[in-house]
Amino acid sequence: MKTIMRRPSEVTNVELEDFEHNSDSEHSDVDHYALDLSGEIRAGRFETFVNLTNAIVSASFVNVPITFVATGFGPTFISMVIICLLSWVSGNILIYLESELHVNNLTNLTHIVFGKVGEIIIDILNVIFTFSCTGSYLIIGSDRVESWAKVLGLKIKNRWYKSLIAGIYSLILPVLLSYPLFIQNFAYIAYLITLLIITYTLMISGWSIKQIFILDKLSPTAKGYTYSNRMFTAISIHVSTFALPIMMIPIIKTYNRNVEKRKSIAGMTYVFTFILVTLSSCLCYLVAGESTHPDVLTSFDPKDAVIISSQVIMFLVVTLTYPFVTRSITEFFSFKFSGESRYEKLSFRKRILYASVSNIINVLLCVFISDSSILYGFGGAIPGCLMCFSFPSICCLKITKKKLYSWENIGHIVMATFGILMGITCTCFTIYDLYSTFNTKKTS
Template sequence: MSINGHSNADLYGECGGATGGDETTPLLTNGSAQTRTKGASFASSVFNLMNAIMGSGILGLAYAMANTGIIGFCILLVAVSSLAAYSIHLLLKLCDKTGLNAYEDLGGRAFQKPGKVIVGISIVIQNIGGMSSYLFILKSELPAAIATFLSPEVTGDAWYEDGRVLLVLATLCIVLPLSMSPKIGFLSYTSSIAFFFMLYFTVVVVVKKWSIPCPLPHNVTLLDSALQISNSSLPDCSAKLFVITSKSAYAIPTMAFSFLCHTAILPIYCELDRPTKARMQNVANVSIGLSFLLYLISALFGYLTFYSHVYSELLLGYEVVMAHDIMVITVRLAILLAVLLTVPIILFPARKAVMVLLFGGQPFSWLGHIISTIILLGMVLLLAIFVPDISNVFGVVGSTTSSCLLFVYPGLFYLKISSESFRSFDSIGAVILVVFGIIMGITSFSVIVISWVQSS
């Protein structure tokens, strides 16, 4: 079933070209320039990519700073963000060299059909896990956020106090309609809203640094002691430059996952107006740079507010100290809405992976598009509603698929497809990516296993 003869390439975007990696050569299709309508603007592409980068991970970076120290955190954040940008550079270079427009097809070019299938499955699993975790957060937090606007006397079993009902309504009314567009550029409007929500969160974190006393109120420190989240060896109001503890191992995986946007890179590249590798690399650099700034500022001021008592989810600390503060209440809703608006961006590459694996280069079909969207969203919704704790399952899967998609696959594909010498700069960089990705995957998996042992 096709639309006026349009193929998948027309509606999902086509990128790549046998240009030898020319950074100023427009994207080509089958060796010839493609006639196409005006694509997404530079700004809208930046918003979409930032929305793919930023999610609930921003809430955990202050905790990562508390366990690595300010300078230690900055060094790690610079290293991880730089490696993420470099792995995007390799993906875009391969896209121009091969003329392929999908991450899965790059896997197929490098390692034949097994490579294509493995990459496609990795994308689907990773993105289903990400969407499920976001919807799980909504199910848990949205009723409590709504309750803050109600008077204490209002209690009972109202429908708006049931997280499952709210989750279904939000999915049907917001996520599903946004997810139906076959063009990822359409989501730039909601992505810009999500970005300003994240910006508002960062501003609130900075402002509240001057509103919360140090030492913290006695009820907070008592609660921290009960939850065993405070490091008693650190003075309450003393910032540390370097910290090495058993919890420091959580920092690198948290940062790496906070820059994972690689499954959305090629779809955004394909729809970019005047698409060249240099232009898309600039989109990636601006997106990662702005995300880096928001991450660093929110982590720094969040840490300097709570010091050793910072929570693994930063908002929890504000809710304990000033639960009824209007800025805290609004920023809580803003983060939940930003997370909700991130789901369609994450769904897009998962659906494209399914379409590539099942239908290959067949003409675009609205029937297949709609069915795959509904099935993927249905799976995510069922997981978020009925699985009591999905963090362990997707923690294991995410620790492997995330490190592969972020570092290992781009490096391996470049070494396999590129004809450059192994002594070239990019080949050496690809080796570094693969080694770093393997180390990060092993570290992430080990951290999860250790947390299981400690909790049991």
């Protein structure tokens, strides 16, 4: 999610006077922009919290419930707790690395620690992860359109009709919004997306509680524990859900320089998003049971007023989130091929060109892959596991002056090994699921 910041010229005289009377701005909790000694304008606490929250939630709300079908309620919940905790640990490691090396993002960090080869590897992983997210947004949005079409009595005869709907929706709304004419006016949408996410959680959770405790519609097929081949795809989805380390450096860098305050705001974000995602996902699974679909909202009666409202909210969330994430891909392409990483400095023609390349790839993913959960999970496999768990620890091992067998380094070795092994395993199973989904679509 793009961090909303004002230019130095937009700082008011009042703020400058406040800074002169309080030069220790690094330790201030005032929730407005602060001017530090280098002349940078730092984002406030609430703004940083909003940006961090938006960076890791969107597709997860509709994709996480299907993971309960793979392993049951207990193991899935435990998996989410473990992945969230490990991601939080990795996030703290990256906050430490940023404070030590003063990097701008993962690519910058990799270049400093490992050189050009490491930078290329991280770039490839980052692109795969980002496209898995943006492609999922388009699939989720098209699922909403398909659901409303069915309510209106339109018949979706086969999977290719669904692909047609996906293509039309993508081109008319999210893709169009990702072009320069629209994206420059979207900074304020970050707060709206957070509000929509909270509203969705309260609405779908309240509806589920009513179904379970008042209408006695607890699904008899909801299991405490089970096993299926999609277990590792489920873990991949959990990794994507809490993959804040991949995106946090550019956001956290604009916040208070105090490391403990940065860790605090990141920790708050993890707790907040874990509660939102876990609460809604657990309750939805208890209502739908084994009938839970990859997109959970399609598991329920599409004519139910609460479900319709929830679909509208999720439609807005993914449609409005897509342009922000696509912009990061556009900036990546522009930096690699034009040497300019700042979107604002690109010519209008180059903005159109790089945005078009990003959008073409996303639309193709949306058209040919019907299951958003598998695509979302693919991003959490090798890309997510390596960048979230292995990469931060490997960087620490590379720059540390402590002995390799110190407890701290042993912990980094365990974390790095876990990320590599889990990434390889999850990738194998997720690729198989992607292949199966494509074949099903091809023959239907």
